[in-house]
Amino acid sequence: MQTFLKPIPVLGSILLLYLASFFLLDRWPTLPYGGDSWGYYAHLPSFFLYGDTGDYQKTIEATTAHAPNFVDPRIDKYGVRNTPVGRFCIKYPLGVAILEAPFFGIAHRWALNSGGRYPADGFSRPYMLLAGLGVIFYAWLGLVVLWYVLARYFQKSTVPALMVLIALGTNLFYFSTYNNVMSHAFLFFWYAILLRATARFWEEPGWWPAAGVGLALGMIGITRSQEILAALIPVLWGVANWRALAGRWQFVWRHWQYLALALGCFALALIPQLWYWKWVSGQWLYFSYQGEQFDFRHPHIWGGFTSFHNGWLIYTPVMGLALLGLWRLRRVVPEAWWPFWAFFPLHVFITYSWWCWYYINGFGSRPMVEIYPLLALPLGAFWEWGCTKQWKKVLNWALLLFFCWLNIFQTWQIKEGILWTENANRAYYKAIFGTLHPDRNALIAYDSGETQPGADVVPVQTIFQWGYEDSTLAHVVRDPVHTGQFAFQPEEEFSGGRDLAADTLDVHPGDWLRLSVQAYVKGQDKTWNRDALAMLSLEFRDPTGKALKTRGLRISSKIGNPKHSIWDTGDTDRWGEAAILVKVPRSFPRNGKILTYVWNPNRQKLYVDDLKLEVCRKRP
Numbered sequence: 001m002q003t004f005l006k007p008i009p010v011l012g013s014i015l016l017l018y019l020a021s022f023f024l025l026d027r028w029p030t031l032p033y034g035g036d037s038w039g040y041y042a043h044l045p046s047f048f049l050y051g052d053t054g055d056y057q058k059t060i061e062a063t064t065a066h067a068p069n070f071v072d073p074r075i076d077k078y079g080v081r082n083t084p085v086g087r088f089c090i091k092y093p094l095g096v097a098i099l100e101a102p103f104f105g106i107a108h109r110w111a112l113n114s115g116g117r118y119p120a121d122g123f124s125r126p127y128m129l130l131a132g133l134g135v136i137f138y139a140w141l142g143l144v145v146l147w148y149v150l151a152r153y154f155q156k157s158t159v160p161a162l163m164v165l166i167a168l169g170t171n172l173f174y175f176s177t178y179n180n181v182m183s184h185a186f187l188f189f190w191y192a193i194l195l196r197a198t199a200r201f202w203e204e205p206g207w208w209p210a211a212g213v214g215l216a217l218g219m220i221g222i223t224r225s226q227e228i229l230a231a232l233i234p235v236l237w238g239v240a241n242w243r244a245l246a247g248r249w250q251f252v253w254r255h256w257q258y259l260a261l262a263l264g265c266f267a268l269a270l271i272p273q274l275w276y277w278k279w280v281s282g283q284w285l286y287f288s289y290q291g292e293q294f295d296f297r298h299p300h301i302w303g304g305f306t307s308f309h310n311g312w313l314i315y316t317p318v319m320g321l322a323l324l325g326l327w328r329l330r331r332v333v334p335e336a337w338w339p340f341w342a343f344f345p346l347h348v349f350i351t352y353s354w355w356c357w358y359y360i361n362g363f364g365s366r367p368m369v370e371i372y373p374l375l376a377l378p379l380g381a382f383w384e385w386g387c388t389k390q391w392k393k394v395l396n397w398a399l400l401l402f403f404c405w406l407n408i409f410q411t412w413q414i415k416e417g418i419l420w421t422e423n424a425n426r427a428y429y430k431a432i433f434g435t436l437h438p439d440r441n442a443l444i445a446y447d448s449g450e451t452q453p454g455a456d457v458v459p460v461q462t463i464f465q466w467g468y469e470d471s472t473l474a475h476v477v478r479d480p481v482h483t484g485q486f487a488f489q490p491e492e493e494f495s496g497g498r499d500l501a502a503d504t505l506d507v508h509p510g511d512w513l514r515l516s517v518q519a520y521v522k523g524q525d526k527t528w529n530r531d532a533l534a535m536l537s538l539e540f541r542d543p544t545g546k547a548l549k550t551r552g553l554r555i556s557s558k559i560g561n562p563k564h565s566i567w568d569t570g571d572t573d574r575w576g577e578a579a580i581l582v583k584v585p586r587s588f589p590r591n592g593k594i595l596t597y598v599w600n601p602n603r604q605k606l607y608v609d610d611l612k613l614e615v616c617r618k619r620p
Helices: 008-025 035-041 043-050 057-066 095-112 125-150 158-169 172-177 184-203 207-221 225-236 242-254 256-281 301-306 319-324 326-332 334-351 366-385 390-415 426-432 440-448
Strands: 080-082 088-090 457-466 499-501 512-520 535-541 547-554 575-583 593-599 607-618
Touching: 008 125, 008 158, 008 172, 008 390, 035 043, 035 095, 043 057, 043 095, 088 256, 095 125, 095 184, 095 207, 125 158, 125 172, 125 184, 125 366, 158 172, 158 366, 158 390, 172 184, 172 366, 172 390, 184 207, 184 225, 184 366, 207 225, 207 256, 225 334, 242 256, 301 334, 319 326, 319 366, 326 334, 326 366, 334 366, 426 440, 440 547, 440 575, 457 512, 512 535, 512 593, 535 575, 547 575, 593 607
Parallel strands: none
Antiparallel strands: 080 088, 457 607, 499 593, 512 575, 512 607, 535 547, 535 593
């Protein structure tokens, strides 16, 4: 009993913090109204309420009643797909929906008993609330199970620290409290179950561990199909050499009843998914991600780990400690050595061979979240190495506090629209790191990927200032204008700029060029699509026309926008300046070319005036 109660103070505190964060971050009311979250969740109202599996018309109409801007996923190539038999297939497997079903049932009973306050339609507030709470329940239960796995191998003082690091220092927190109702927290739970059942089975073979292994593998398989390679973990657990592997197979054949039970539980878990595929496609095995693919010849492993586009170690740096701990894993948890090296490289290779290797709708590399139970083992090995001397202990706790602060703070930044990891870059990340209020230079860095210099870089020469004062130019207008008689309306993809020969200018590598323009957007032309905004661009080319460097920034988002938000597309009916400083590249030759232009591929309606290019250098 005393052993059972040990996790309660730490895990109870984590649960309370998860629940508080869930309500404070306050995304749950609208989360399953689109994207992956909708796809995983929609199986439930479709099957239990509307009976439209294979069509989804009623389910979509129910969603639209709460989210009028919801786009019919049947016409979205990344949503619901048409199958060879004329039905529609939700590409997302059933594993999430199966675990969420009890919470869906509670929510439905709540809605039915609400006296009409909440429609019993699968998408009103009780359903959204219970769906989000269901994710927290399984993530927390996964932590509970993981506690008992780690307690087998590590000191009593190590396990609570590992719980805190995993729960608060990784993006498990983000996918449990903010962007949840996706597969990753659920998979985290099943991986913890798999490790627990595997460790128990090879220590004390029995019916329950064998069933746990089979069920966990089956549920992993119908939650995210490629994760089925997790079968390598129980097969190789505790194997130290080829002789031990041969003995392992002999044991299995002698105790075939355990294998039969594990395979039976595995098959039982697969039945709902197989039935679903058969119904919607006519095939027992069906690839539902039509139009998407793996490219195993060109994996993006380095980018997946280190890119500012959702790179794993950029946004979950605590897992760098787990990788460092691998050198001690064989000594501390020898049972996990060969399973780790058989599974982890394959998992990484497959994950980053996907066409969208940076995995949108996330905070860091979300397919790594599910394997944190396995990575907790080398993380624990690193932590215990850090407990051997006093200075290492201080370092351990300093890193724990820093990584937990960073993870929670950046989750808050995402909630506030300051950080958008799938579309970030090094310059922007540096500009907003640790800040509550981004400045204009951060907004420019987000657009351009160019870190803006400090106030010591000042204009020393004006190369040109062009007011479009030529009535023979195409697309010039008399109203609105900033100065003079004319302004310019960039109605072509590339227009409104000047081409310059560098050998006629006093421009040298290491200088900064400041390109600016005045811009105006009429109220009726306001666009909320930030990806459709025209960009002010500056390009350096060599004499052959090869581009050496190109930088640009969205123009209209610099009109107004007092909070310097990356989501604000700018004010209307007023003039404002858009300006960027770009460093002349070291490779830029004396006889190169400099191009300035407005890039407007989406034909945004705006007006520009007073295009200006200046040379800037540091104060002497």
